[in-house]
Structure formats: structure tokens, C-alpha cells
Amino acid sequence: MTAVTEDNHDSHQEHHEATGIKRWLYTTNHKDIGSMYLIFSLIMFLIGGAMAMVIRAELFQPGLQLVEPHFFNQMTTVHGLIMVFGAVMPAFVGLANWMIPMMVGAPDMALPRMNNWSFWILPFAFSILLASLFMEGGGPSFGWTFYAPLSTTYSNDNTALFVFSVHMMGMSSIMGAINVIVTIVNLRAPGMTWMKLPLFVWTWLITAFLLIAVMPVLAGTVTMVLTDKYFGTSFFDAMGGGDPVMFQHIFWFFGHPEVYIMILPAFGIISTIVPTFSRKKLFGYASMVYATSSIAFLSFIVWAHHMFTTGMPLAGELFFMYSTMLISVPTGVKVFNWVATMWRGSISFEVPMLFSIAFIVLFTIGGFSGLMLAITPADFQYHDTYFVVAHFHYVLVTGAIFSIMAGVYYWLPKWTGYMFDITLAKWHFWLSLISVNVLFFPMHFVGLAGMPRRIPDYALQFADFNAIISIGGFAFGLSQLLFVAVVYKCIKGGDKVPAKVWEGAEGLEWEVDSPAPYHTFSTPPEIKD
């Protein structure tokens, strides 16, 4: 036993001394891994964003100008995959890695080696996916939802690469989720009872359970696509007794909880930041926890609202319409709680708060269009149009991504020890806020007027709005370079910040020095009431 402990101790010493690339390859430190996740997701955000720029450039005017339809389809597909699996999810895992141990008073994540592995799978997964774009026949072109039989019988041979890269992303996510659950359940500081858990930790705990429940379903789906395409099975082929609509049921059984995987941690971040800058305790902490849990539960019984046009029985359509409408109740509770938190607070408008307020307004707009989409008869008109594109970009860009930016601005000084360039960050906020609405708001109009999604060219009546949308797109894309600049400058230096960076901030992470030392809470902190 002694020998083993000493071995561990030795390797621990060694890893301290590892420098250069080895430090990052071998690291088991939650802060290092968190940083790597965040930087990785930023790179993916820029790559996925570049693809969006290609899409918007082609759609700037009617007619085919820049890219061929086949390449256009690859762009929409890979843009979606990269943003979902490469940008939003790893960013939240990065924030979890950095903040959860510090928020619960743990020395590190519970399973540090697995933590290292789950990160280092990602660069390989995305290299495979991106490499397929450069091979003969190109990358996946069947949409990020890869409906069979377009992705099976009618796809090119590079589909195997897509399948394997999704498998790897799934493994990484599952391991990340296990780590979060084990950390939260086992490593909370003594006295940190469940109902004292910071909301970011709560929402991530629920998210992690969602991940564990549905990532294997995604793995099953892509495996069936693989065997249908290469090994002669007929899961999704009517000629062999299968059913292409079954693909959609299985995919969306993963896909809908996935949507909440990308938004529940966002709720946690906003629930942390709004009280800080309102200088007032979060309104309805308990109801926030219950609302998050009910959203997670409901997410499992609404999947077929993505499939109203596939020809479901009436009873099925009614069930999924009612269950989907129900989601707006707990989601509404959350929004009301945030507003009640701000009510009669003492509000100030630092950059994280600006992003949070924008989140509340714009995410709610996305929620409203979601409620509209739930109404089945109306959904027949909205389905697969730009109205849907507008809806999910409001919840994912001005929802998930704005919350990530709010979180990064909120904790960046804690990570680096320096205050970021506030002027530049405000420019980033205001330019993003304006351009993102120029980008996504008119999409509601072209969608209602009848423009289908995923088309490289369109009828003339959509031309004016598409030009505006593209201009908004380019402006939003360029604005994000300011974000890169702010982060880079803040890592390099700036005004030193104290342990408690924000006046109204509460939580254990503000009790450690800024920048947070390499090892925090080696002995558990005391939890005061």
C-alpha cells in the first residue's frame, strides 16, 4: 500500500514539472482541462462560424454564386455538428471543469485521469469529421440530423468517418458527465447540503444525467446507420422490413434531451450572475431546482414534436402537442424568477450582466417561437422553414452561447487574475447584440413567408430579407473576433483583481485567490449558513 501511495506521489510531482506540450497532454488538473475545453470550443466556434459565413455568403443573393449545392449541404451539416458537439457542449464542460470543484469545495474532479481522456478524444473526433470534407465525395451532406435513408443508401462512403467521429464525441460526453455526477455526489465539502448547492452545479448535475441517458441512444442511432450502409441491415429500409421514420423517433429521443443539455447549464449560469449584479438573493431557489428537474423529465416525452409532418396518428400528435406546450410552464417559472430577482434589487450593468439580460429577453423570444411551434396545425406551416431556424438560433446562440459568454466574462478575472478590457468587452456585447438580431430576427419573416431551410438558392420574394440576414451574419461573425481579443488580452495581463472580483458575488469560488491557485480546497472549506 505504501509503495502505491508513493508511486502516485511521485507521478504527481512529475506532472507538476512537466512543461510545454507535455503539461497539457498529461494534465489531470481540472483547471488545465477546463481551460483546454474552453479554448477547444472557441476554436470550434470560429470554424463552425466560418462555415456559417460560407452559407450566408451563398444566400446573400438568389442564384448560385460561390458554392455548389453539394458543398452547401456539407456546410450546413458540419456547421450544425460542430456548433452542437464542438462549440456549445465542450464550452459547458469546460465551465463545469473549472467551476464545479471550486463551487462545491472539492480539490479536483473526482476522476481526473478520465477527465484528461475525455478531453483528448475531442480533437481527434473533430479532426476526423473535418478531414472528411477534404476527401473525394466530401463530408457529410445529409444535415446534422442525418435522416435515413439519405444518410444510409444515398450517402457517400465517407459516412463511416462521420459515424466514428460521432461515436468519439459521445464517449467524451459520457465520460465528462460521469465525472460531473461523481464529483457532485461525492466531493461536496462537509455541510454543503443538496439545497445549498449553487444552481450552476444543480443544473449541471441534471444535465449530466440527461447526457448519460441519451448519448448511448445517439451511439445506437449512428451504429444502425453504419450497419444499414455497410453491412446490409435494414433498420431504416422499408424494403427489408425497416422504417425510415423509426430513425427519426430514435434520433429525436436523443435529440430533444440534447436541446436541454445545451440550455440547462445556461440557466445555471444566468441564475448565478443575475443575483450577483442585482445584489439580491436568487428568487425562488427551490422552485428553480424543481423547474429544472421538470424540464429534464418533460424533455423525454416530447421528442416527436420534431416529427409532426411524418404522418403520426392523431392521438400521437395530440399527446406530443400537449406535452410540448407544458414545457413552457417550468420555463416560464425560470424567467419569472429571474425578473423577480432583479425586482427591487440594486442593479449594475457589468458585462456579464449585460449578456445575462440579453439572454433573458432573447431566450424568451426563442421560447415563445417554441410555444408557437408546439401548436401542431401551425407547425405544419412552420416545420422545416426558416421560422424553425430562427427559433433554434434564438435559443442556442442568444441562449446557450450568450450564457457561455456571460459565464466567461464573469469568471475570466478569477481564472487569469486580471480584469478584462471592459471597453472592448462592451463593444463586443453591443455589436453582438445588434448584429445577432439583424441576423436571426428576419428569419422569422422569411420562414413564415414560406422559405424552406437547407436550400442553397431561393425564390425572389425572399431576396431582400436574405441580404439583410447575411449582413447581420457577417457583422456577428466579425464581432466575435473582439471576444477573442478580449480573452487573449486578459490572459496576457491587465488590472489585478481581488479574490472577490464582483461586489455582489457569492460562493466558494470567490474565497480563493485570483488567479485561482493551481490547487484549491486541498482541505475542504467550512460551509457557513
Added chain:
Amino acid sequence: MGVVRFTLWLILLAPQLSFANSSLNMRTGVTDISENVYQLHMIIFLICCVIGIIVFALMFWAIFHHRKSKGAKPAQFHESTRIEILWTAIPFVILIVMAIPATKTLIAMEDTSKADLTIKITGSQWKWHYEYLSYNGEKGDVDFYSILSTPQDQIKNKAAKGENYLLEVDKPLVIPTDKKVRFLMTSDDVIHSWWVPDFAVKKDANPGFINEAWARVNEAGTYRGQCAELCGKDHGFMPVVVVAKAPEEFDAWLNDAKQSKQNAAQADQALLSQTLSKDELMTLGEQVYMASCAACHQPTGLGLPGVFPGLKGSPIAVGDVNAHIDMVLHGTPGTAMQAFAKQLTLKQLAAIVTYERNAWGNDTGDLVQPNQVKARMKGDE
């Protein structure tokens, strides 16, 4: 009270403010159902607007009045069971109110019984096939393909774009007004989705399965839509055009269509004894190739490497002529290569094969005549 008055005002003004049928809002359409759908859309939209205005007004009130810079001191409250129950219950009631008309409309939309006319719609990459199955209890006996008719030059920006750019087809679907028309959707390859916004009909065409939808059109006119489900490379170039005619005019059209179908069959028979010249075959061949083959094999005959095979110098296009004809007639099951035997006339098929065997430097010199094609068709029967 102010809120109630404001809501009433919004609803009263809605028709003026709603921009129906403009490029800003959903169309009211030309069926009773599409009108109901539009009403549902506007009701839920207004409910969202009212809730949004109230919530955001409160938030911005707080942002303005409870600012630290104005010296606001934070209050201490952080829960209130009564208000929390209230703002759970009120949205719930609103949802129930909303669900009632939605359910009614949905039930009506799904009732496809007692149709006067039944049309089978089959999607395939990237065209629609319409087959009139039965009309007033009689066999319809008319079927045809409907393909995008916008010239490539307009798409490639070499010519000015027409008024109905990308929303025009060679042969539109024709239906009667004031009759219940039932659509049966299916597909020959991937999933497509048949959508006409003015009918509020959007239904997926799934390979191996049949879906149903219906419409009773109130106004004669031309209605345009598009495929709504990503179906491969030319998903964006697969429009739906429906012409609704008064019942008498529709009857006349249907008789004409039946007649011209018979004439075409006779003309094809007559062709069997003829020998067409190379020029004639090549000219027609190029025309049909561009319409039916070039989407995949490309106008250059080079295909898209790794996706669609090229024909220039390919073993099939310069090899055994009968194997080539078979490929065009019957396609390759399990790939994107369709069977064209039923899609094109004998003359067109002969012309395509001739064109492919002599274009792009495939100088085989082979001429394929309609009777040769016919022989290969028989060989399989």
C-alpha cells in the same frame, strides 16, 4: 385594466397589423383549414406578445428604477409561495385555452375520409410524380412527372431571373376547386416533403410508406410551394406547383390529359418502325439529358467524384450498348440511379443513350433507336 384594453386593441387591429400574405407573415391561404391555421398562428402569436410585453416591461422597469447608480438598496425577499403558484397556474390556464382550438383544427386536418379526388404523390430525387387514382369513384388514369422548369442559366446568373424563379415546373398538378382532394404521399428514394403553404398541407413522403393529407380549395388559381425535407443535392430545386380550376374546367382538362396520354402511346408505337437520324437523336438527347440526368452526372458528363459517377469514358457509356440501355431503363436499386423506363418516352430514352454514347468524346458512333429500347423493355417482362 390597461393591459386588457391594450390586448383588445391589439386583437382589433390585428388584421391591419398582421401583414397577412405579405413577405412578413404566414399566408391565410385558400382553404378553410389554412384560414383556421392562420388564426391559430395569430392567436398564439398575440398571446406570446402580450406575455412578453408584460414580463419585459416589468424587467425594464426594474432595470431603470432599481439601479445601483440611482442609489437603489436591495430588498431582502427571495421567495413567495403565493406568487409562485400564481405564475405556474396562470400560464397553465392559458395553455388549456390555446389547446382547445388547436385540437379542433388538428382533428379536421386529419380527417381524409369522403374524398372526391385521390391523387398519389411520389417524390424522387428531385421531381414529383402525380398519379390520379380515382375521381368521383372512377379510375383517374392519368399520371405524369413534374420537374423544375427554371433554366440553368437563371440559376447560374447568366440570364435574368423570371418572376417565378425556382417556383415553376414543366407540368403542374391540376385539381378542381370546391372538391375534397385527398393526397397520398410516398417516395421512391429518400424522404421528401410535399408542401403548399396556401393549403396548409405539408406532409412527408416516406419511402415504403403512404401518408395522407387533404385540401378543399376555395379559389381557382396557381399555388406554389417547395419540397420541405432535405433530400440531397438538389433539395432546393424541387418545387410544387398546383393549379386549381373550376370543376367543369378540371373535367375538361382531365379528359384532355387522358387523350394526350393515349396519343403519346400511339406516337411511341409509330416510332418503332422509324429510324431517327443522328442529329435528331443528339439534339433531343442533349435536351433530355440536361433535364433528367445532368443534376447528378453534370452537364460535363464528369459526375461528382465520390458522389455521382461520371459518364465520360465510363465502362457503361462506352461499353456494351444493351447494358447501357438496361441501366437507363431500370436503374440500380439501392443507389441514386433511378429507373427511367416509365419516366420518359421511348424516343427520349433512345436519344439519351445515343447522346451519352457520343458526347464528351465518348465517340462510340452508336445510334440507339426506339425499337432497340423497346426490345430491352420486353426482355425483362
